[in-house]
Amino acid sequence: MSGEPATDSATAQWYRHFGTIDAPGSSPCYAEWTVGIAGDAELIRRIDQWPHHKRQPLLILAAARFLGAQISPYRDFRNFLDQHWAAVSEIVLSRSTQTNEAGRCATLLPSLAQISAAESRPLALIEVGASAGLALFPDHYGYEYVPEAEDARTTLVPAGAQPGTYPVLRCVTSGPVPLPAALPQVLWRAGIDLNPLDVRNPDDVAWLEALVWPEQEFRLERLRQAIAIAREHPPLLVAGDLNEQLAALAARAPEDAALVVFHSAVTAYLDAGGRARFRRTMADLAAERAATGSRTKGHTVLAQADGSTVVPEMDDTRLGGRFQLLQDGQPAAIAGPHGQSLEWL
Numbered sequence: 127m128s129g130e131p132a133t134d135s136a137t138a139q140w141y142r143h144f145g146t147i148d149a150p151g152s153s154p155c156y157a158e159w160t161v162g163i164a165g166d167a168e169l170i171r172r173i174d175q176w177p178h179h180k181r182q183p184l185l186i187l188a189a190a191r192f193l194g195a196q197i198s199p200y201r202d203f204r205n206f207l208d209q210h211w212a213a214v215s216e217i218v219l220s221r222s223t224q225t226n227e228a229g230r231c232a233t234l235l236p237s238l239a240q241i242s243a244a245e246s247r248p249l250a251l252i253e254v255g256a257s258a259g260l261a262l263f264p265d266h267y268g269y270e271y272v273p274e275a276e277d278a279r280t281t282l283v284p285a286g287a288q289p290g291t292y293p294v295l296r297c298v299t300s301g302p303v304p305l306p307a308a309l310p311q312v313l314w315r316a317g318i319d320l321n322p323l324d325v326r327n328p329d330d331v332a333w334l335e336a337l338v339w340p341e342q343e344f345r346l347e348r349l350r351q352a353i354a355i356a357r358e359h360p361p362l363l364v365a366g367d368l369n370e371q372l373a374a375l376a377a378r379a380p381e382d383a384a385l386v387v388f389h390s391a392v393t394a395y396l397d398a399g400g401r402a403r404f405r406r407t408m409a410d411l412a413a414e415r416a417a418t419g420s421r422t423k424g425h426t427v428l429a430q431a432d433g434s435t436v437v438p439e440m441d442d443t444r445l446g447g448r449f450q451l452l453q454d455g456q457p458a459a460i461a462g463p464h465g466q467s468l469e470w471l
């Protein structure tokens with residue numbers, strides 16, 4: 127055993143960082159709980175018995191809330207963990223963070239609309255790391271783009287849908303965001319995930335809800351509206367590794383649509399080898415589709431909170447916890463992690 131106190135360990139620092147940097151602006155409850163955990167040597171020792179990738183703060187927090195933990199002072203949360211420790215462990219070890227944020231469609235929409243307009247064709251969408259596939263419905267959501275510096279806004283609504291039946295994704299914009307005049311048409315949509323979540327399965331839905339931070343009621347409401355849409359139009363989701371499944375799935379996309387492959391908050395889950403392989407797979411796919419004369423464009427959106435390794439093109443202080451948005455490998459914008467802002471470069 128090392129002589130380092132548990133409250134100084136890497137795990138404790140991870141929780142302290144989450145509780146003092148990531149959570150405070152969004153969830154005072156999660157801020158208090160994770161700062162509490164960071165200073166709780168006994169709990170840190172228990173968490174350290176799990177494999178490294180299971181120790182991340184969001185996983186234990188979501189597991190506890192999945193089991194019914196309510197917003198409360200840390201002491202009560204700690205009692206809850208003690209009473210439910212076996213069940214919390216089981217969920218942590220069997221589930222993973224699969225947050226599915228429809229709000230990210232607001233940051234993808236301008237790029238999607240540009241591609242569709244440039245090719246004068248509707249879109250075929252493939253999302254790798256799709257979770258439940260909620261980002262595959264950009265044409266079913268409403269949008270409200272609000273320029274940071276002006277008193278004006280652009281609203282876009284899905285054709286024929288009743289207000290209140292779709293989420294309206296609000297996004298604060300800066301820079302020359304190429305906002306479309308209308309939503310692009312999506313002809314076909316499909317996703318790949320190691321563990322696709324099924325919006326018709328109550329346990330999966332409860333897990334998706336538990337992954338939304340407490341106090342973020344607007345995100346919960348948006349999630350429920352997006353789930354209702356996905357239930358009505360169940361997306362094609364393929365189970366497996368994105369590197370193994372992408373080429374075969376792309377071959378199923380209709381030739382008369384512009385194929386767009388995108389991903390969001392996924393590359394952090396890949397090691398460097400997996401990321402390099404994915405870039406090669408994408409390059410092969412783009413070359414192959416071009417060779418068939420379909421003029422389909424390989425297009426990636428890489429969005430990742432860890433600017434240091436996954437987003438080497440931009441330094442972390444510039445990103446400030448936001449995601450970088452790449453188009454065909456080139457930085458195009460910086461996006462709020464849940465789609466709440468879009469700064470065009």
Ligand SMILES: C[S@@+](CC[C@H](N)C(=O)[O-])C[C@H]1O[C@@H](n2cnc3c(N)ncnc32)[C@H](O)[C@@H]1O
Pocket residue numbers: 222223224225226227228230254255256257258261318319320321366367368369389390391392395396
């Ligand atoms: C944080 S979620 C993001 C979901 C969705 N892209 C979004 O932005 O709302 C990451 C997803 O990637 C999936 N994932 C991680 N590694 C993967 C891999 N190698 N192949 C396929 N899916 C993977 C996870 O199972 C999880 O559902």
